[in-house]
């Protein structure tokens with residue numbers, strides 16, 4: 001019996017408006033262990049494609065996660081497992097700690113938290129699979145700290161954080177929640193210095209490689225050919241007519 005890919009896109013297309021395609025006919029399979037570097041000219045549709053995958057944009061064609069449609073998981077739950085991380089957090093109210101609390105108490109995570117506790121002692125007897133999402137909010141703090149985020153920044157308002165601080169915190173929350181099997185990263189280190197960027201890259205690559213991590217694959221937009229070469233296991237270029245796989249990272 002063949003196993004479905006982790007993620008599969010079948011003839012996915014997205015339009016600015018009727019008759020004005022950004023891209024059409026995107027076909028792609030992502031498997032466990034893949035770090036797919038997504039490249040293309042500015043405006044070619046990289047961010048849009050990630051948003052289509054995460055069901056944040058309307059699209060034609062089909063996206064399947066482990067052989068099933070997003071709808072069959074329920075869109076909120078699907079989005080925690082195939083998680084889009086924007087380049088810049090849009091204007092969020094409150095502080096990062098408020099945001100972490102909100103996403104951690106969101107029903108899917110709440111369920112996962114209960115599951116995590118139950119799973120350690122009672123998993124089989126209560127009929128819960130240990131592969132249910134596990135949430136440990138503290139993990140986000142630890143991840144962020146390892147990337148140079150001081151504890152007090154969690155209580156500052158988003159508006160008063162630097163671009164690089166906000167970018168690291170959002171990414172640390174995405175990783176620290178521990179629910180995602182696929183991360184869709186939109187230029188995740190664009191606001192970071194090269195030393196910090198390397199730390200973040202190493203952490204993410206190690207997560208995908210670790211058998212203990214829930215994270216199984218990343219689709220990663222970068223404009224840096226050097227970063228692409230460091231992190232990528234596959235290289236995909238998007239044009240209006242679809243995506244094509246390239247053997248090596250040829251640059252942007």
Ligand SMILES: Nc1ncnc2c1ncn2[C@@H]1O[C@H](COP(=O)(O)OP(=O)(O)OP(=O)(O)O)[C@@H](O)[C@H]1O
Pocket residue numbers: 016017022040041042043044045046047048049
């Ligand atoms: N909601 C929208 N309505 C109309 N056009 C849109 C919308 N969102 C994106 N576009 C257009 O679609 C095209 C692709 O945008 P997108 O942000 O996906 O490109 P990108 O490849 O990620 O670009 P960059 O590398 O500059 O970040 C652009 O021409 C953009 O202006």
